[in-house]
Amino acid sequence: MEVTTKGMPYEAFKDNEYIEKLADELRANGTNVVVGSLDKLINWGRSNSIWPLTFATSCCGIEFIALGAARYDMARFGWEVARASPRQADFIMVAGTIVHRMAPVVRRLYDQLAEPKYVIATGGCAVSGGPFKNSYHVLKGVGEIIPVDVYVPGCPPRPEAMIYGIMQLSRKMRVERFFGGVNRQENREEFLRNHPIDNTEE
Amino acid sequence: MANIQETIAKQFAEAAFTEGDQLLVNIPDAKWHDLARFLKETPELSFDYLVAIVGMDWTDEFGCIYYLTSTKYNTHISVRVATADRENPMLHSVTDLWAVAGIYEREVYDFFGIVFIGNPDMRRLFLRNDWVGFPFRKDYDTDPEVNPVRLDHEAVEDTTVTYVEDETGKVVKKDVTIFEPDDFVVNIGPQHPATHGVLRLRTAVDGETIKKIDLYLGYIHRGIEKLCEGLGYPQTLHFTDRLDYLSAMNNRHCLCLCIEKALGLEVPRRAQVIRVMMDELMRISSHLLFIGTFCMDLGATTMLFYALRERETILDILEKTCGARMTFNYNCIGGVIADLDENFVADVKKFIEIMPKAIKEYNKIFTGNVIAHNRMDGVGVLSKEDAVSYGVTGPSGRASGWACDTRKTNPYGIYSELEFDEIVRTEGDSMARYKVRIAEIEQSVRILEQLVDNIPDGEICAKVPKIVKLPEGHWFQQVETARGAFGVFIESKGGTSPTRMKFNSPGFCLAGAIDHLTRGAKIADLITIGGSLDYVVPDIDR
């Protein structure tokens, strides 16, 4: 018995309805030539050097380490600069289960990220609570507390899937407008308004 | 067994005995502390290692089952202590006898609300201090409205409570300060790259010297044990892969063994051999990841790439058979779920060849390095007595001179037929812990060498009924994972799902020993010590 794993066909990889829809929405009102070209240049730079935050709570985090090592080598894409401080990172890769006690910490990390910021939910746990969905102490997905840009399912997702997820994010960045009128940012502000942090001490 | 029973019965008339997979002593709480002291301090018993405390809710009673082992005679005993008071359940603490009891009892308090009289620190351990109710009680209110996701930060506590008995025998509550008012407290974690996951340590420092560490757990507490209570036995298996995901095979092996013991199931020889081989591959891959991340913590990032290179080879072997790089889902009740890949033998042989060379390379790059020596020699020394008292098993315990390898002391599977050395060192410092792991890789390779050509033909799984029902009773089983002795406790009332399932993880004891190990060390050594213990946080928190 021979088991072969088929890679994703190239057409499917390029077939990205979601991103196209986003791009159409953003371009609906036309683009200013000067700002538009500047946008393109900046986005080209941004999307090729996305720095992750070193953040992992459980099993999925080990695959994230594997992503950094020689075989999967995320340095090829400009993502290898994993930062320990959220202030220097572009996105959080939420790798692992998020539980009640951790929730305020994740939220704080997110708030500390410098703008523009993004979130990738990696693995069943971060997407929906995964195998622990029914537990009294587990969140049903990190989307409950912070806005998520890309979901990568799997338990754990293979490093290849993680690479695909981050590439998806970088595409998303490329169609966005850096200067003004970024639709996604508005959605995010709405999300944060609907999920306030109550009685903060500071 | 019989003479242990006699010795106890002579001293304690109240004790009642039940035979099971281990001798069980029933004792009223009033006599429990005396019995505990007797068990520990009588020379011919010397039960000096407290393996586990299993909190229980028998609906009419709350209580605990204590599992004890004598490291001298390799004998085992369990003790059942219960209280019928459901309003204010209280038991006596044994923290003064076994250091590890401190953290075990806090866990029981957190889950069941049983207060331990005499435990110096009766705070919650895993759950937030504003959590409502005790989740493992059978009458716990699971309504998400009671405990919603709270986004506000927890209040910082600088005091704790303890319950002590005064002369009249009345229990009084007392406040205790954790940190002195002028202590300088640094918060480390839960988001910190060197804590290997989400562990939080509030550290009081005097200049650069650590005075005390207050440990906060629960940032990845998933409530697995409670989840198991609602599931059928085959369904509970997959959780073990996600506890200590670096010892996934070994953990799952343990749960399968425990269920098989309860069912009285004979596992086919082929499956037993496969299981042991998988366990050892897993152990090597875990130790490799340890080498990689530990050296990276000490600044030797290159080692990560070297160690992960070999680890990927193992993952390839496992993936061909199991279809996954982690969370393998391979062992099942009665054997293993799928047969080996046709290339398995050839792949393992190839791996056996490269591993010794790779170890030589690691030693050349890192082990002999003068910086490595300066950072690890004599740092975080744990004596043998403390290792036993804190229940520090696995490579960390063996680095302190305690021969605690379950594969040797209580062999399971086919380990008794295999030839391998138990690596024991005496220094007890971080360097010893590192070296034990390197040497254990060599021993695991030795085991693989013996088995790779001797995988017998035959069934891979015994005949197991479609619906697995365990008879009434309780069972306890231990195996040796990459981090130490991992235990599974199951209590069944005869149904298809357990009434209580407990995973006794080695990492929990390691975390409990951090405060003791780091007192007086420099704050930079905290990283070395924590790294050398090699805990996995989801394994601690469960």
Ligand code: SF4
């Ligand atoms: S999705 Fe699976 S592998 Fe990832 S953290 Fe959750 S349980 Fe672990």
